[in-house]
Amino acid sequence: MINQQLSGKEMFLPKSEIQSLIDLLRNDGFTVVGPTIDQEAIVYNEIASVDELPRGWTDRQEPGKYRLQKRGDDACFGFVVGPHSWKKYLFPPLTTVASAEKTEAGWQARTPEPDSTRFAFLGVRACELAAIGIQDRVFTEGTYVDPVYAARRRNAFIIAVNCTQAAPTCFCSSMNTGPRCTSGYDLALTELEDGFVIESGSKEGESLVAGLATQDLTSAQITKADSVRQQAVDQQTRHLDTEGIRDVLLTNLSHTRWEEIGDRCLGCTNCTMVCPTCFCSSVEEVADLSGETVERQRHWDSCFNLSFSYMSHGTTRDRISHRYRQWLTHKLASWHDQFDTSGCVGCGRCITWCPVGIDLTEEVAAIRGDGSASATGGAT
Amino acid sequence: MLHSSSPEVDAFGSRDADFPHLVQTEADITETPMLIDLTDQIGDLQFTSTLPEEVRQALAGIASQRTIASGQFLCREGESCSELFLIASGHVGLDMFVPGRGQVRVMTLGPGDVLAWSALVGNQGATATGVALEETEVIAFPDDALLQLCQTNHDVGYPLMRELAKAISHRLVASRLQLLDLFYEGSH
Amino acid sequence: MRTVACPSQVVDPWLAHTVRIVSITDEVEGVATYHLEFADADTADSYSFLPGQFNMLYLPGVGEAAISISSDPSAQGTLDHTVRIAGNVTGELARTDVGSTFGLRGPFGSSWPIDDCAGGDVVIVTGGIGLAPLRPAIYEFLNRKSEFGHITLLYGARNPFGMLYTSEYDDWQLRGLNVNTTVDRSSQAWQGNVGVVTQLLDRMPVPDPKKTSVLCCGPEVMMWYTARSALGRRIPKDRIWVSLERNMNCAIGLCGHCQFGPTFVCKDGPVIRYDRVASLLKVEGF
DSSP states (O other), X not given: OBTSOOOXXXXXXXXXXXXXXXXXXXXXXXXXXXXEEETTEEEEEEOSSGGGSOTTEEEEEETTEEEEEEOSSOOSSOSOOOSOOTHHHHSXXXXXXXXXXXXXXXXXXXXXXXXXXXXXXXXXXXXXXXXXXXXXXXXXXXXXXXXXXXXXXXXXXXXXXXXXXXXXXXXXHHHTOOSSOOSSOSEEEEEOSSEEEEEESBHXXXXXXXXXXXXXXXXXXXXXXXXXXXXXXXXXXXXXXXXXXXXXXHTOTTOTHHHHHHHHOOOOOHHHHHOSSOOOEEEEEEEOTTSXXXXXXXXXXXXXXXXXXXETTEESXXXXXXXXXHHHHIIIXXXXXXXXXXXXXXXXXXXXXXXXXXXXXXXXXXXXXXXXXXTTOOXX | OOOOOOHHHHHGGGGGXXXXXXXXXXXXXXXXXXXXXXHHXXXXXXXXXXXXXXXXXXXXXXXXXXXXXXXXXXXXXXXXXXXXXXXXXXXXXXXXXXXXXXXXXXXXXXXXXXXXXXXXXXXXXXXXXXXXXXXEEEEEEEHHHHHHHHHHOHHHHHHHHHHHHHHHHHHHHHHHHHHHTTTOOOOO | OOOOOOOSOOXXXXXXXXXXXXXXXXXXXXEEEEEEEESSHHHHHHOOOOTTOEEEEEETTTEEEEEEOOSOTTSTTOEEEEEEOOSHHHHHHHTOOTTOEEEEEEEESOOOOHXXXXXXXXXXXXXXXXXXXXXXXXXXXXXXXXXXXXXXXXXXXXXXXXXXXXXXXXXXXXXXXXXXXXXXXXXXXXXXXXXXXXXXXXXXXXXXXXXXXXXXXXXHHHHHHHHHHHHHTTOOGGGXXXXXXXXXXXXXXXXXXXXXXXXXXXXXXXXXXXXXXXHHHTSTTO
8 A cells, every 4th residue: 555664665577567567457457558659539448458559650739739659769758648537436427326127016226246356557657646635625535435446446456557757738847746647556657668677556566566677777877767767847837826816716716717718618628628637427217118217327516507507496607608617727726625635737638638629727727817828838 | 672781881971071161960861850861761762772861862852752542553654743753662654655555565664763754854744654563662853843953053963964865874774675575585 | 646635525426315395385476385305315414504505396397497495494395495486497487286306405604694784684585586585595594583673574576476484474474574665667457666666675674784684696787786886875885685597507616607796606605795796797698
């Protein structure tokens, strides 16, 4: 478990040993999930082989734009983040939370047995570690614990990867969530040309490393690892001013900017689907043909959907501007009241995957009255 | 039921210095002991409770107290009414006549409410019928005397009209809330 | 790997208990009270709730609806919900007969601050179906009458036919509740008050405002104006409580639907102190 007394020693893991890492985890009963290429994007899928990783590929991101591109090398993790996040495994997009059956004694409800799947996540970035930490608070540290999330999270093994580059959409430095992985992992990797610097963050991680053919680090490797990690810091151009952000937003609920955003926003829900911390959901009834066996299925929902705030006497947030304001004020302001943390980790997914390139850093700057918007100007 | 005398009313007693020209002499008051009663009564009622003591005394000087039996009218829609009423106790129904529906009650007034302000603001006739729903005590102010008092002494006229505007604004908000039909819960 | 805390949660919060309809009381048009009992004796024994809390009523195949509890919290074995037909679930419930079973999760949410009201006067301001979540509070106040000063109910309805629980008013009055009613639209036969319910608050005696508590449930506009009237009567803003309504889907603060600024109405509410939400109540579409 994380935070136990560890040696803290960094080792060198040759590139060829990544397959051994995958094999060890699979032999131990883990479902290994890692980045793969699918539909022209880098997404997370179950993997068995190192060959399934997007070796030699990188991503080019801008507000509203995402393209894969060949790299000049065969780096396994030479990209930033794609549309998927690990929440699709810990908080599944579709899951059964309860069921009911009509018996002679009337309706009887049941809840499913805890999920026993053991996931090993390969390639978790610093911003994603932060996102998992935030969802831990949402789903397991409040009055009620979500049994689905808790079971999957309890069993998850996390292999983090330090970023060695940043996209123009990244702003984890502003959110203090990265790019360096500092905690919340079992193992952390930093990719070099011919292998990885590997460090353990838990006893489980340490014992796994013991089964790999690691080598002592050379001073050149240490220097190189520092410099590629620094590259991810230096390349970050986007910035979100978080100073007093809660009050800035909650005291500007009638700002004219909300209506302007409402005119641009399509209400498509993309930002909430790609966001690694968004947790909104709805439960629906799925009955068999006889109507005597019913499953209660929970699916991801979004505060951008009109039906989300529906009440019998009317919909609370009936304009797109209301819904965008709900999303942004929740993420950056009321999240602090609810969970004592921001709901944003600075991954930039909502900027990249917005079909019209709405950039939250720019919107916050506008509401602040900065005029300067984001450092790079963003998309307009 | 009358409101018990509240601290904020008493507080105005110390503000005599702000209105030196309004202070009645001891002699004035002792000569008309009934008026002292009314001054206190006026001070207890919400409409007039925040008025300066001097204004209340001036008002008491033209006021008379009356008991309206249940079912008696204070004013009738369309007819002129020569007094402004302040309800001290009891309840008054405000009715409007709707052809085909008869008298429709639009509001009930209670202690502290004013009615029959139409003449005071220049309207020809009352805009609703006021009927006592039980034995009701009112304080009546003849419009002529009241208008004259307001015109000749703006230190009385201004706070009084301001209070009247506040009461009408209050009544307007109440009517709007009624109009919003807040408890309508849709067709089933 | 991570140890996930599972503090006091013994029962899966998604698990619904089976309840049976014992009887149904028609209240007013489109509103009925369902008297329920638990199928399982252990659940019946262990179940308790506080005034103002709600349950999720679950009709399999149709869905769930958040319905406040309307019965006396101290009357063990009774569990009433007064339900207005408003959607799929409540519509289906209206077609359900005595003896039928369905599911129930709860109780959820915050409760009326009964203890905080002790030692002072209490004014309950409500309208229409809003009396339903306050009825348990009325029972509780009357059960503990000696702890409070004057207890007053100001109840507004659309018209004389829209008032709930009218057969109980005499009993409430006898037990020490000062019952005042008013309607927005009168009928020929109606001899009572006509006008918005806030006027009753404007008019009533409030001898000791600093020790007077206001408990309010109704449409948001009505609650906002009630608070305005209460503040006008010098009742402090931290002695005014409102019960909010939002779309509730999970009832356990995990689905996001019911958020009202920082408040999850399902777990931080529905009963909430007025000063904590006052600034948001008039923000359109929030």
